[in-house]
Amino acid sequence: MTERRARRKPGENRALLLQAGLNEFGLYGYHGTSTARIAARAGVPQPHVYANFSGKPELFFACLDGACELLSSAPSDTDSREAAALLVYQAIATANDPDHGPKIREQLDAAGYLEGEYRDRVLLSAAAQLTRGALVAPARVLG
Incomplete structure:
Protein backbone atom coordinates (compact mmCIF):
# COMPACT_ATOMS: atom_id res chain seq x y z
CA MET A 1 0.00 0.00 0.00
CA THR A 2 1.37 3.43 -0.91
CA GLU A 3 1.70 6.18 1.63
CA ARG A 4 -0.80 9.01 1.18
CA ARG A 5 0.28 12.60 1.44
CA ALA A 6 -1.49 14.91 3.85
CA ARG A 7 -4.38 16.90 2.44
CA ARG A 8 -3.44 20.39 1.44
CA LYS A 9 -5.21 23.44 2.79
CA TYR A 50 -7.48 23.29 -14.67
CA ALA A 51 -9.28 23.09 -11.33
CA ASN A 52 -7.61 26.39 -10.37
CA PHE A 53 -7.28 28.18 -13.72
CA SER A 54 -9.30 28.01 -16.92
CA GLY A 55 -6.10 27.24 -18.82
CA LYS A 56 -2.52 28.21 -19.48
CA PRO A 57 -3.33 31.83 -20.43
CA GLU A 58 -5.16 32.51 -17.14
CA LEU A 59 -2.27 30.96 -15.19
CA PHE A 60 0.23 33.09 -17.11
CA PHE A 61 -1.69 36.31 -16.47
CA ALA A 62 -2.05 35.48 -12.77
CA CYS A 63 1.70 34.86 -12.57
CA LEU A 64 2.41 38.11 -14.42
CA ASP A 65 0.18 40.01 -11.98
CA GLY A 66 2.05 38.44 -9.08
CA ALA A 67 5.45 39.25 -10.60
CA CYS A 68 4.51 42.90 -11.20
CA GLU A 69 3.15 43.18 -7.67
CA LEU A 70 6.27 41.60 -6.21
CA LEU A 71 8.59 43.91 -8.13
CA SER A 72 6.65 47.02 -7.13
CA SER A 73 6.49 46.09 -3.43
CA ALA A 74 9.12 46.64 -0.77
CA PRO A 75 12.31 44.70 -1.44
CA SER A 76 11.98 41.02 -0.66
CA ASP A 77 14.32 38.10 -1.04
CA THR A 78 16.59 38.22 -4.07
CA ASP A 79 15.43 34.90 -5.55
CA SER A 80 11.82 36.08 -5.65
CA ARG A 81 12.71 39.36 -7.29
CA GLU A 82 14.93 37.64 -9.86
CA ALA A 83 12.17 35.16 -10.73
CA ALA A 84 9.69 38.02 -11.07
CA ALA A 85 12.10 40.03 -13.25
CA LEU A 86 12.56 37.03 -15.55
CA LEU A 87 8.81 36.60 -15.93
CA VAL A 88 8.33 40.30 -16.78
CA TYR A 89 11.22 39.99 -19.26
CA GLN A 90 9.50 37.02 -20.92
CA ALA A 91 6.17 38.88 -20.93
CA ILE A 92 7.75 41.85 -22.70
CA ALA A 93 9.19 39.44 -25.25
CA THR A 94 5.70 37.97 -25.78
CA ALA A 95 3.89 41.33 -25.91
CA ASN A 96 3.45 41.13 -29.69
CA ASP A 97 1.88 37.66 -29.61
CA PRO A 98 -1.29 37.88 -31.75
CA ASP A 99 -3.41 35.92 -29.27
CA HIS A 100 -2.26 37.24 -25.90
CA GLY A 101 -0.28 40.39 -26.71
CA PRO A 102 -3.05 42.94 -26.08
CA LYS A 103 -3.71 41.66 -22.55
CA ILE A 104 0.02 41.32 -21.82
CA ARG A 105 0.63 44.92 -22.97
CA GLU A 106 -2.31 46.09 -20.85
CA GLN A 107 -0.88 44.42 -17.73
CA LEU A 108 2.65 45.65 -18.42
CA ASP A 109 1.44 49.19 -19.10
CA ALA A 110 -0.61 49.25 -15.87
CA ALA A 111 2.49 48.21 -13.94
CA GLY A 112 4.74 50.69 -15.76
CA TYR A 113 6.83 48.13 -17.67
CA LEU A 114 6.21 49.19 -21.25
CA GLU A 115 8.62 52.11 -21.13
CA GLY A 116 10.85 54.10 -18.86
CA GLU A 117 13.61 53.59 -16.36
CA TYR A 118 11.71 51.05 -14.25
CA ARG A 119 11.29 48.76 -17.26
CA ASP A 120 14.94 49.19 -18.19
CA ARG A 121 16.11 48.16 -14.72
CA VAL A 122 13.96 45.02 -14.79
CA LEU A 123 15.15 44.13 -18.29
CA LEU A 124 18.79 44.60 -17.33
CA SER A 125 18.33 42.46 -14.22
CA ALA A 126 16.67 39.66 -16.19
CA ALA A 127 19.17 39.85 -19.05
CA ALA A 128 22.06 39.60 -16.58
CA GLN A 129 20.52 36.48 -15.07
CA LEU A 130 20.04 34.88 -18.47
CA THR A 131 23.55 35.69 -19.66
CA ARG A 132 25.15 34.18 -16.59
CA GLY A 133 22.94 31.10 -16.99
CA ALA A 134 21.35 31.41 -13.59
CA LEU A 135 18.55 29.00 -12.90
CA VAL A 136 15.83 30.38 -10.72
CA ALA A 137 15.63 28.78 -7.31
CA PRO A 138 12.19 28.28 -5.80
CA ALA A 139 11.03 31.69 -4.67
CA ARG A 140 8.40 32.75 -2.18
CA VAL A 141 4.86 31.68 -2.91
CA LEU A 142 2.69 34.25 -4.63
CA GLY A 143 -0.93 34.38 -3.80
Missing part, protein backbone atom coordinates in the same frame (compact mmCIF):
# COMPACT_ATOMS: atom_id res chain seq x y z
CA PRO A 10 -7.67 25.24 0.50
CA GLY A 11 -5.76 27.43 -1.94
CA GLU A 12 -2.44 25.70 -1.34
CA ASN A 13 -2.37 24.02 -4.78
CA ARG A 14 -3.18 27.36 -6.42
CA ALA A 15 -0.32 29.03 -4.57
CA LEU A 16 2.06 26.22 -5.54
CA LEU A 17 0.99 26.50 -9.18
CA LEU A 18 1.51 30.28 -9.15
CA GLN A 19 4.99 29.84 -7.74
CA ALA A 20 5.86 27.13 -10.23
CA GLY A 21 4.41 29.21 -13.07
CA LEU A 22 6.48 32.20 -12.01
CA ASN A 23 9.62 30.10 -12.35
CA GLU A 24 8.68 28.13 -15.48
CA PHE A 25 7.33 31.11 -17.44
CA GLY A 26 10.32 33.18 -16.32
CA LEU A 27 12.82 30.60 -17.46
CA TYR A 28 11.15 29.35 -20.65
CA GLY A 29 8.56 31.96 -21.64
CA TYR A 30 4.89 31.45 -22.39
CA HIS A 31 5.40 29.25 -25.43
CA GLY A 32 8.39 27.38 -24.00
CA THR A 33 6.65 25.74 -21.08
CA SER A 34 3.60 23.62 -20.55
CA THR A 35 1.01 23.12 -17.86
CA ALA A 36 2.46 19.63 -17.33
CA ARG A 37 5.87 21.11 -16.47
CA ILE A 38 4.28 23.68 -14.18
CA ALA A 39 2.24 21.01 -12.40
CA ALA A 40 5.33 18.81 -12.01
CA ARG A 41 7.35 21.71 -10.55
CA ALA A 42 4.46 22.47 -8.17
CA GLY A 43 4.17 18.83 -7.15
CA VAL A 44 0.49 18.64 -7.99
CA PRO A 45 -1.39 16.52 -10.55
CA GLN A 46 -1.93 18.32 -13.86
CA PRO A 47 -5.75 18.30 -13.55
CA HIS A 48 -5.29 20.69 -10.61
CA VAL A 49 -4.06 23.32 -13.06
Whole structure:
Protein backbone atom coordinates (compact mmCIF):
# COMPACT_ATOMS: atom_id res chain seq x y z
CA MET A 1 0.00 0.00 0.00
CA THR A 2 1.37 3.43 -0.91
CA GLU A 3 1.70 6.18 1.63
CA ARG A 4 -0.80 9.01 1.18
CA ARG A 5 0.28 12.60 1.44
CA ALA A 6 -1.49 14.91 3.85
CA ARG A 7 -4.38 16.90 2.44
CA ARG A 8 -3.44 20.39 1.44
CA LYS A 9 -5.21 23.44 2.79
CA PRO A 10 -7.67 25.24 0.50
CA GLY A 11 -5.76 27.43 -1.94
CA GLU A 12 -2.44 25.70 -1.34
CA ASN A 13 -2.37 24.02 -4.78
CA ARG A 14 -3.18 27.36 -6.42
CA ALA A 15 -0.32 29.03 -4.57
CA LEU A 16 2.06 26.22 -5.54
CA LEU A 17 0.99 26.50 -9.18
CA LEU A 18 1.51 30.28 -9.15
CA GLN A 19 4.99 29.84 -7.74
CA ALA A 20 5.86 27.13 -10.23
CA GLY A 21 4.41 29.21 -13.07
CA LEU A 22 6.48 32.20 -12.01
CA ASN A 23 9.62 30.10 -12.35
CA GLU A 24 8.68 28.13 -15.48
CA PHE A 25 7.33 31.11 -17.44
CA GLY A 26 10.32 33.18 -16.32
CA LEU A 27 12.82 30.60 -17.46
CA TYR A 28 11.15 29.35 -20.65
CA GLY A 29 8.56 31.96 -21.64
CA TYR A 30 4.89 31.45 -22.39
CA HIS A 31 5.40 29.25 -25.43
CA GLY A 32 8.39 27.38 -24.00
CA THR A 33 6.65 25.74 -21.08
CA SER A 34 3.60 23.62 -20.55
CA THR A 35 1.01 23.12 -17.86
CA ALA A 36 2.46 19.63 -17.33
CA ARG A 37 5.87 21.11 -16.47
CA ILE A 38 4.28 23.68 -14.18
CA ALA A 39 2.24 21.01 -12.40
CA ALA A 40 5.33 18.81 -12.01
CA ARG A 41 7.35 21.71 -10.55
CA ALA A 42 4.46 22.47 -8.17
CA GLY A 43 4.17 18.83 -7.15
CA VAL A 44 0.49 18.64 -7.99
CA PRO A 45 -1.39 16.52 -10.55
CA GLN A 46 -1.93 18.32 -13.86
CA PRO A 47 -5.75 18.30 -13.55
CA HIS A 48 -5.29 20.69 -10.61
CA VAL A 49 -4.06 23.32 -13.06
CA TYR A 50 -7.48 23.29 -14.67
CA ALA A 51 -9.28 23.09 -11.33
CA ASN A 52 -7.61 26.39 -10.37
CA PHE A 53 -7.28 28.18 -13.72
CA SER A 54 -9.30 28.01 -16.92
CA GLY A 55 -6.10 27.24 -18.82
CA LYS A 56 -2.52 28.21 -19.48
CA PRO A 57 -3.33 31.83 -20.43
CA GLU A 58 -5.16 32.51 -17.14
CA LEU A 59 -2.27 30.96 -15.19
CA PHE A 60 0.23 33.09 -17.11
CA PHE A 61 -1.69 36.31 -16.47
CA ALA A 62 -2.05 35.48 -12.77
CA CYS A 63 1.70 34.86 -12.57
CA LEU A 64 2.41 38.11 -14.42
CA ASP A 65 0.18 40.01 -11.98
CA GLY A 66 2.05 38.44 -9.08
CA ALA A 67 5.45 39.25 -10.60
CA CYS A 68 4.51 42.90 -11.20
CA GLU A 69 3.15 43.18 -7.67
CA LEU A 70 6.27 41.60 -6.21
CA LEU A 71 8.59 43.91 -8.13
CA SER A 72 6.65 47.02 -7.13
CA SER A 73 6.49 46.09 -3.43
CA ALA A 74 9.12 46.64 -0.77
CA PRO A 75 12.31 44.70 -1.44
CA SER A 76 11.98 41.02 -0.66
CA ASP A 77 14.32 38.10 -1.04
CA THR A 78 16.59 38.22 -4.07
CA ASP A 79 15.43 34.90 -5.55
CA SER A 80 11.82 36.08 -5.65
CA ARG A 81 12.71 39.36 -7.29
CA GLU A 82 14.93 37.64 -9.86
CA ALA A 83 12.17 35.16 -10.73
CA ALA A 84 9.69 38.02 -11.07
CA ALA A 85 12.10 40.03 -13.25
CA LEU A 86 12.56 37.03 -15.55
CA LEU A 87 8.81 36.60 -15.93
CA VAL A 88 8.33 40.30 -16.78
CA TYR A 89 11.22 39.99 -19.26
CA GLN A 90 9.50 37.02 -20.92
CA ALA A 91 6.17 38.88 -20.93
CA ILE A 92 7.75 41.85 -22.70
CA ALA A 93 9.19 39.44 -25.25
CA THR A 94 5.70 37.97 -25.78
CA ALA A 95 3.89 41.33 -25.91
CA ASN A 96 3.45 41.13 -29.69
CA ASP A 97 1.88 37.66 -29.61
CA PRO A 98 -1.29 37.88 -31.75
CA ASP A 99 -3.41 35.92 -29.27
CA HIS A 100 -2.26 37.24 -25.90
CA GLY A 101 -0.28 40.39 -26.71
CA PRO A 102 -3.05 42.94 -26.08
CA LYS A 103 -3.71 41.66 -22.55
CA ILE A 104 0.02 41.32 -21.82
CA ARG A 105 0.63 44.92 -22.97
CA GLU A 106 -2.31 46.09 -20.85
CA GLN A 107 -0.88 44.42 -17.73
CA LEU A 108 2.65 45.65 -18.42
CA ASP A 109 1.44 49.19 -19.10
CA ALA A 110 -0.61 49.25 -15.87
CA ALA A 111 2.49 48.21 -13.94
CA GLY A 112 4.74 50.69 -15.76
CA TYR A 113 6.83 48.13 -17.67
CA LEU A 114 6.21 49.19 -21.25
CA GLU A 115 8.62 52.11 -21.13
CA GLY A 116 10.85 54.10 -18.86
CA GLU A 117 13.61 53.59 -16.36
CA TYR A 118 11.71 51.05 -14.25
CA ARG A 119 11.29 48.76 -17.26
CA ASP A 120 14.94 49.19 -18.19
CA ARG A 121 16.11 48.16 -14.72
CA VAL A 122 13.96 45.02 -14.79
CA LEU A 123 15.15 44.13 -18.29
CA LEU A 124 18.79 44.60 -17.33
CA SER A 125 18.33 42.46 -14.22
CA ALA A 126 16.67 39.66 -16.19
CA ALA A 127 19.17 39.85 -19.05
CA ALA A 128 22.06 39.60 -16.58
CA GLN A 129 20.52 36.48 -15.07
CA LEU A 130 20.04 34.88 -18.47
CA THR A 131 23.55 35.69 -19.66
CA ARG A 132 25.15 34.18 -16.59
CA GLY A 133 22.94 31.10 -16.99
CA ALA A 134 21.35 31.41 -13.59
CA LEU A 135 18.55 29.00 -12.90
CA VAL A 136 15.83 30.38 -10.72
CA ALA A 137 15.63 28.78 -7.31
CA PRO A 138 12.19 28.28 -5.80
CA ALA A 139 11.03 31.69 -4.67
CA ARG A 140 8.40 32.75 -2.18
CA VAL A 141 4.86 31.68 -2.91
CA LEU A 142 2.69 34.25 -4.63
CA GLY A 143 -0.93 34.38 -3.80
